Amino acid sequence: MRRFGSFHLAALVLGFAFLYLPIVALIAYSFNASRLVTVWGGFSTHWYVALFNNQPLLDAAWLTIRVALVSATLAAGLGTLAALALTRYRSFAGRTLFSGMVLAPLVMPEVITGLSLLLLFVAGDVERGYWTVVVAHATFSLGFACIVVQARLAGFDRSLEEAARDLGATPVTTFFTVTLPLIWPAVLAAWMLAFTLSLDDLVIASFTSGPGATTLPMRLYSAIRLGVSPEINAACTIMIGAVAVAVIAASLLLKREALAGEKG
Amino acid sequence: MSGPVPRAAGGRGLLVAAIPYLWLLAFFLAPFLIVLRIALSDAATDQPPYAPHFLGFDALGEFFAGLDFENFRLLGEDALYWQSYLSSLRIAGLTTLIALALGYPLAYAMAMAPKRWQGILLLLVILPFWTSFLIRVYAWIGILRPEGLLDMALGWLGLTAAPLRLLNTDTAVLIGMVYSYLPFMVLPLYTTLQKLDGTLVEAAADLGATPLTIFRTVTLPLSLPGILAGSALVFIPAIGEFVIPDLLGGPDTLMVGKVLWSEFFSNRDWPLASAVAIVLLIVLVLPLVLLQRAGRAAR
Numbered sequence: 001m002r003r004f005g006s007f008h009l010a011a012l013v014l015g016f017a018f019l020y021l022p023i024v025a026l027i028a029y030s031f032n033a034s035r036l037v038t039v040w041g042g043f044s045t046h047w048y049v050a051l052f053n054n055q056p057l058l059d060a061a062w063l064t065i066r067v068a069l070v071s072a073t074l075a076a077g078l079g080t081l082a083a084l085a086l087t088r089y090r091s092f093a094g095r096t097l098f099s100g101m102v103l104a105p106l107v108m109p110e111v112i113t114g115l116s117l118l119l120l121f122v123a124g125d126v127e128r129g130y131w132t133v134v135v136a137h138a139t140f141s142l143g144f145a146c147i148v149v150q151a152r153l154a155g156f157d158r159s160l161e162e163a164a165r166d167l168g169a170t171p172v173t174t175f176f177t178v179t180l181p182l183i184w185p186a187v188l189a190a191w192m193l194a195f196t197l198s199l200d201d202l203v204i205a206s207f208t209s210g211p212g213a214t215t216l217p218m219r220l221y222s223a224i225r226l227g228v229s230p231e232i233n234a235a236c237t238i239m240i241g242a243v244a245v246a247v248i249a250a251s252l253l254l255k256r257e258a259l260a261g262e263k264g
Numbered sequence: 265m266s267g268p269v270p271r272a273a274g275g276r277g278l279l280v281a282a283i284p285y286l287w288l289l290a291f292f293l294a295p296f297l298i299v300l301r302i303a304l305s306d307a308a309t310d311q312p313p314y315a316p317h318f319l320g321f322d323a324l325g326e327f328f329a330g331l332d333f334e335n336f337r338l339l340g341e342d343a344l345y346w347q348s349y350l351s352s353l354r355i356a357g358l359t360t361l362i363a364l365a366l367g368y369p370l371a372y373a374m375a376m377a378p379k380r381w382q383g384i385l386l387l388l389v390i391l392p393f394w395t396s397f398l399i400r401v402y403a404w405i406g407i408l409r410p411e412g413l414l415d416m417a418l419g420w421l422g423l424t425a426a427p428l429r430l431l432n433t434d435t436a437v438l439i440g441m442v443y444s445y446l447p448f449m450v451l452p453l454y455t456t457l458q459k460l461d462g463t464l465v466e467a468a469a470d471l472g473a474t475p476l477t478i479f480r481t482v483t484l485p486l487s488l489p490g491i492l493a494g495s496a497l498v499f500i501p502a503i504g505e506f507v508i509p510d511l512l513g514g515p516d517t518l519m520v521g522k523v524l525w526s527e528f529f530s531n532r533d534w535p536l537a538s539a540v541a542i543v544l545l546i547v548l549v550l551p552l553v554l555l556q557r558a559g560r561a562a563r
Contacts, residue, residue, distance in 0.1 A: 004377055009373070023399075023403055026399070088277065088280070101293060109544060112541045112544065119534070142284065203506055220399075228402075228405055243396075247390070
């Protein structure tokens with residue numbers, strides 16, 4: 001018998017209090033009228049207005065979104081191909097090296113990934129900026145994308161593909177008309193994961209970006225090093241809000257799809 | 265095995281893998297080899313970009329003659345470096361233990377909660393993971409700094425007379441690390457605890473075992489895979505962490521990630537930074553290999 005007692009309730013309340021109180025405090029102080037973070041000077045949206053007049057910050061945010069869009073698309077595409085190769089083909093030349101390279105970035109410290117990619121760009125005499133950050137982000141999130149798609153492919157009913165092949169479809173047609181539509185939710189989830197990893201990254205972007213390509217985390221980081229300010233709180237609150245909306249919407253969407261799948 | 269494998273499978277697998285394969289060779293393996301080569305070059309004579317050295321394939325003999333283990337010798341000799349590795353291991357180990365102590369009851373309660381709550385609870389654990397790392401660390405600066413929220417709360421309760429001065433200490437680093445990595449511990453624990461067969465617990469209870477005995481002899485051993493997975497997910501990234509020790513730690517907080525960063529950005533000693541990276545990788549790979557061996561031996 002499963003019993004849910006007061007001990008369990010206490011563990012849940014304390015655990016989630018630890019996880020959420022710091023974020024709640026951060027959000028609350030973004031609405032503080034006073035510049036002194038410790039003094040509550042009344043409710044104000046003053047810092048949000050200041051934020052929208054902070055052009056360097058807005059530029060950094062726009063750059064970060066553009067980097068994340070392109071690198072997530074690259075990572076989802078490459079990760080899907082890698083997942084297909086690894087789940088469908090038990091042996092091909094260099095498979096061990098390949099799976100090692102796909103999975104290594106998952107445990108690789110960001111400082112090492114960043115350093116090694118920077119040294120590559122320097123050795124190749126590549127001018128650092130938008131594209132070097134895109135390539136770096138796509139490379140380190142490829143492994144995460146691959147794992148997400150692999151999980152979906154593991155429970156995949158291959159008889160559907162076989163039917164398409166028996167009916168004369170080429171492998172490429174089969175992939176685009178049967179396989180891809182079926183694994184689409186996983187590809188989308190992989191894309192979202194890669195997108196947030198890219199949005200969030202400070203270390204790898206700091207190594208691989210050049211002058212004129214400062215991402216939002218890089219700008220926030222230098223602002224935070226100067227000290228706490230309500231304006232940073234406001235920027236953080238907007239980011240938390242955007243992520244919360246996206247995650248909740250995605251989970252509702254997946255739930256609806258799962259329900260539709262059960263009915264159909 | 266899953267049916268007959270077509271004869272062309274080997275070639276076709278390589279065809280499917282070709283694009284990501286080439287991508288990873290260019291942007292993962294090649295950079296890594298460059299780091300290795302630069303770690304073996306001499307900071308005094310070599311200046312950035314170091315390119316001619318390793319691109320001169322015809323001068324392979326010269327290449328090997330040019331290898332210089334000076335940087336690695338320095339890592340062994342200068343106490344700063346090996347102390348930073350030890351300190352990273354210590355902080356990562358403590359983080360793992362504290363995260364396990366906090367995460368286990370939470371995961372256990374989640375697994376015990378009524379089914380209709382579990383989806384929401386799971387979402388609540390994952391949600392902080394999706395919010396920016398930087399934001400979560402920043403939230404703690406506001407709490408831990410002198411006259412921050414923690415000092416205010418404790419002073420209001422009359423518990424402390426003077427500010428605690430927690431920010432910029434190793435304690436602050438530990439708090440920040442546990443906070444940031446807690447979801448990584450809770451998720452695998454929850455997955456194993458949720459799958460745990462309730463009838464085993466019932467059987468033990470029917471046979472007269474106390475709740476503590478049941479936990480020690482049934483629940484804990486059965487959740488061992490979750491404990492190991494969660495610990496690995498916390499311990500490994502914690503070793504190379506940079507942002508948390510940099511923002512929450514003090515000048516005497518030593519961690520490899522921070523040392524590598526400052527060798528690179530402040531001292532501009534690229535060969536030494538590369539050597540630090542290579543040794544960090546070895547420090548990371550060794551426990552992974554040992555863990556895998558242990559896992560195989562257990563089977």
